[in-house]
Amino acid sequence: MQALTWGRALLRVLLVAPVPLLVLGGATRAERLLISNEKDNTITLVDGDTLAVTATVKVGDRPRGIVLSKDGRSLYICTSDSDHIEVLDLATLTVSRVLPSGPDPELFALSPDGATLYVSNENDNLVSVLDIPCGRITTEIPVGVEPEGMGLSPDGTILVNTSETTSMAHFIDTRTHEILANVLVGSRPRVARFTADGRQVWVSAEVGGTVSVIDAARRQVVHTIGFAIPGVPAESVQPVGIVLTPDQATAFVALGPANRVAVVDAHSYEIRKYLLVGQRVWNLALSGDGKRLFTTNGVSNDMSVIDVAALRVTKSVPVGRLPWGVVVAP
Amino acid sequence: MQISGGPARLPWWGWMAPRLVMLLVVSSLCSPAARADALVSAAYLALVPQHRPPSSALEPPPADAGLQGARLGMADNQTTGRFTHQVFRLDESVQPDAAGVLAAARQMAAAGQRLFITDLPAPLLLQVSALPEMREALLLDATSEDDSLRGADCRANVVHLLPSRAMLADALMQFLAVKRWRNLLLVTGPAEADRSYADALRRSARKFQLRIVADKPWAFEPGAQRTDTGHLTIGAEVARFTQGLSYDVLVVADTENGFGDDLAFRMTDPRPVAGTHGLVPAAWARPFEQWGATQLQTRFLRQAGRWMTTHDYGAWMAGRAIGEAASRGGETGVATYIRGPAFGLAAFKGMRLRFRDWDGQLRQPVLLADARSLVSVSPQPGYLHQTSELDTLGIDRPETACKL
Numbered sequence A: 001m002q003a004l005t006w007g008r009a010l011l012r013v014l015l016v017a018p019v020p021l022l023v024l025g026g027a028t029r030a031e032r033l034l035i036s037n038e039k040d041n042t043i044t045l046v047d048g049d050t051l052a053v054t055a056t057v058k059v060g061d062r063p064r065g066i067v068l069s070k071d072g073r074s075l076y077i078c079t080s081d082s083d084h085i086e087v088l089d090l091a092t093l094t095v096s097r098v099l100p101s102g103p104d105p106e107l108f109a110l111s112p113d114g115a116t117l118y119v120s121n122e123n124d125n126l127v128s129v130l131d132i133p134c135g136r137i138t139t140e141i142p143v144g145v146e147p148e149g150m151g152l153s154p155d156g157t158i159l160v161n162t163s164e165t166t167s168m169a170h171f172i173d174t175r176t177h178e179i180l181a182n183v184l185v186g187s188r189p190r191v192a193r194f195t196a197d198g199r200q201v202w203v204s205a206e207v208g209g210t211v212s213v214i215d216a217a218r219r220q221v222v223h224t225i226g227f228a229i230p231g232v233p234a235e236s237v238q239p240v241g242i243v244l245t246p247d248q249a250t251a252f253v254a255l256g257p258a259n260r261v262a263v264v265d266a267h268s269y270e271i272r273k274y275l276l277v278g279q280r281v282w283n284l285a286l287s288g289d290g291k292r293l294f295t296t297n298g299v300s301n302d303m304s305v306i307d308v309a310a311l312r313v314t315k316s317v318p319v320g321r322l323p324w325g326v327v328v329a330p
Numbered sequence B: 001m002q003i004s005g006g007p008a009r010l011p012w013w014g015w016m017a018p019r020l021v022m023l024l025v026v027s028s029l030c031s032p033a034a035r036a037d038a039l040v041s042a043a044y045l046a047l048v049p050q051h052r053p054p055s056s057a058l059e060p061p062p063a064d065a066g067l068q069g070a071r072l073g074m075a076d077n078q079t080t081g082r083f084t085h086q087v088f089r090l091d092e093s094v095q096p097d098a099a100g101v102l103a104a105a106r107q108m109a110a111a112g113q114r115l116f117i118t119d120l121p122a123p124l125l126l127q128v129s130a131l132p133e134m135r136e137a138l139l140l141d142a143t144s145e146d147d148s149l150r151g152a153d154c155r156a157n158v159v160h161l162l163p164s165r166a167m168l169a170d171a172l173m174q175f176l177a178v179k180r181w182r183n184l185l186l187v188t189g190p191a192e193a194d195r196s197y198a199d200a201l202r203r204s205a206r207k208f209q210l211r212i213v214a215d216k217p218w219a220f221e222p223g224a225q226r227t228d229t230g231h232l233t234i235g236a237e238v239a240r241f242t243q244g245l246s247y248d249v250l251v252v253a254d255t256e257n258g259f260g261d262d263l264a265f266r267m268t269d270p271r272p273v274a275g276t277h278g279l280v281p282a283a284w285a286r287p288f289e290q291w292g293a294t295q296l297q298t299r300f301l302r303q304a305g306r307w308m309t310t311h312d313y314g315a316w317m318a319g320r321a322i323g324e325a326a327s328r329g330g331e332t333g334v335a336t337y338i339r340g341p342a343f344g345l346a347a348f349k350g351m352r353l354r355f356r357d358w359d360g361q362l363r364q365p366v367l368l369a370d371a372r373s374l375v376s377v378s379p380q381p382g383y384l385h386q387t388s389e390l391d392t393l394g395i396d397r398p399e400t401a402c403k404l
Helices: A002-016 A019-026 B011-030 B067-084 B099-108 B122-130 B165-179 B192-207 B230-241 B290-304 B309-329 B334-339
Strands: A032-037 A042-047 A051-057 A062-070 A074-079 A084-090 A093-100 A105-110 A118-120 A126-131 A136-140 A147-152 A160-165 A167-175 A180-186 A187-193 A200-205 A208-217 A220-226 A242-245 A250-254 A258-264 A271-276 A282-286 A292-297 A302-307 A310-320 A325-327 B039-045 B086-095 B115-119 B138-141 B159-160 B183-188 B212-215 B249-253 B274-275 B278-280 B365-367 B375-377
Touching: A019 B183, A032 A062, A042 A062, A042 B274, A074 A105, A074 B375, A084 A105, A084 B290, A093 A126, A105 A147, A105 A200, A118 A147, A118 A160, A126 A147, A147 A180, A147 A200, A160 A187, A160 A200, A167 A282, A180 A220, A187 A242, A200 A242, A242 A258, A242 A282, A258 A282, A271 A310, A271 B138, B039 B067, B039 B099, B067 B086, B067 B290, B067 B309, B086 B099, B099 B122, B115 B122, B115 B309, B122 B138, B138 B334, B165 B192, B165 B274, B165 B365, B165 B375, B183 B192, B183 B230, B183 B334, B192 B290, B290 B309, B309 B334
Parallel strands: A062 A325, A147 A187, A282 A325, B039 B086, B039 B115, B115 B138, B138 B159, B183 B212, B183 B249, B249 B274
Antiparallel strands: A032 A042, A032 A325, A042 A051, A062 A074, A074 A084, A084 A093, A105 A118, A118 A126, A126 A136, A147 A160, A160 A167, A167 A180, A187 A200, A200 A208, A208 A220, A242 A250, A250 A258, A258 A271, A282 A292, A292 A302, A302 A310, B278 B365, B365 B375
16 A cells, blocks of 8 residues: 555656656747647647648547646647547657546546646536546546546536536535535536636536636625627527636636637726637637637537737637637647 | 336336435535425326337337326436435326226325326317316326317417427428428328328428429229238329329328338339428437437337337427426426426427427427438528527427417
8 A cells, every 4th residue: 555655656756757857948949739620530739830730640539628638748638538548648649548537527627736637527417537547547536427528627626517418616625525516507517717816716507607706715606707799699609618717807708609709807807808700719728828719619600719818819710620628738 | 097206216216226325325415404305296197008009010109108208207307316305206097998087196296196197088188287286286298289279279388299290291291301302292191180290391392482283192902911912002002093183292191100211212203201201300320329318219119128209209308308397496386497498308409498388399409210210300501490409390480370
């Protein structure tokens, strides 16, 4: 037992160690954008400077949720219909490892130490806790029907999982794996996102058409943001992806088939602007310097690029079919 | 028969029981102030369906269509209920005749039941809704497609979950108009429901400016199903029936599956079949997997051991509508909340669904599917509407005959 613990600790050190090296070495190389294409079973790589597609990599079936490893060298991919997680080596662009996930993994969150993935199993009403170094599932936490969104507090102690049919945000203690609170949010909640200071959780509700802002300490909804766009039917407003700027001043919310990204003042919760992007905008990611926002547009099969300071859409980049998730790799 | 309280006791959740027990332990440990669970009770009231034997023996209609959907809807509600401290209970009453249905309705209403998920033919539904005991109740009509129930015969205490025939017909005609398949041969079966379906198709063809070039009743006796070389007879009959006509699509109204399966490939000119057979407009379809529908298909298959039918889907939506209203509006205000502005049902159609205030109809997209694939979803892009594009399907506010 002791030996195992030591072994795991060593592995953790190895996993974490390369981070500072990479930050130093990354200054000369352009960022890379990684997009999962749900229909094509591929990951598209886009050069952050030129915005040209540099590679398209075949992966498992129906890649949806993606997250970058803490050392920035690998991409974890929920290949939902293959019922596992694939690890894409970003140097060789090959799948270097396959991890168990439980059935139908859709979204996941990576612990701050980079050693644990919390995976939502949409078909099985579970959150699986995956020990990455050991490559096995250590715990399954039963939650509501169709678990989806996964948000982790910045210190990694609280996990928020949303369940689509149950319409709940479940607050889970990551040490004890116990559910601490269940907060009723809008119908079909999708994405849960903690603010950088860990004080709030923002939860989007696709069918409810709202974003619930939850006080993370009291675990109560403090504000519900609604969206009304002139000329767009209310049914088309389906909030999914949420990104907050690092200074916590602004939130961006992808509104699905409304084809718009809402720009929200994160203090007053007022909508500052709606930005017209591609069709069925789903997920969002900020560039490392926070100056650009990237969106995946599932129906128009492209990625929109938004100038954050000017609040303007500057470009659209064709990617694979049904682009779903996007992350920025340094 | 009564389906009772605690989720761990629900028989259709047997496969989940160990996990539920775990979860119940966890949630009871962590609820800071343990309080008594509030009961949300609904009844499932049905007349045993009377089926004529269909022409195909391949898929006999399931005996528990509808009921299984209501059970799953209430089970889904319970997953929210265990966090909001509500217990959902379904009282099931499936009666062999109309008198039994009326007696059961009276009895349950007298015992305080206010929410009824119904699977009843239109005349019986009207009788039940007119019972004095039902004045305070809400009937969630889970299975009818009848236009008159949404029109002249509408009732203030009834809402309708499945699309009306007018909505189904409009969904199909919009698609045909977009494809520019404008000339139709309409073939109508002998049943009363066939005639109503055909009426809806005629009205919709006028609405979307399609032309019914020939409107023919299907008058052949079905006869014995398993005669040797029977395919020669039916092949010859359909070829003669369709000879000398110039049309783009054969549209069929055969709600009892008497002959609709026997039309494709037998007609004189090669033409697609649509309507009750071929390309079918419907609320639910077996190949449907979009907007997370896979989850519902899988859950249902696990529970019922068979595929979800349209009637199951209607009853599931009725159950979920009750759950949604109870978790957001409280267990006592379900009937009011369901018809209010805040209500929105997530039913795997990619948008929230609400009831039309002029006739109690749930507005919703309609699938167009054949047996093995989803072809399209209406409303078709480009059919615009001043309030909701979903209201391009069916009877809109200005034209309704319903006076609530």
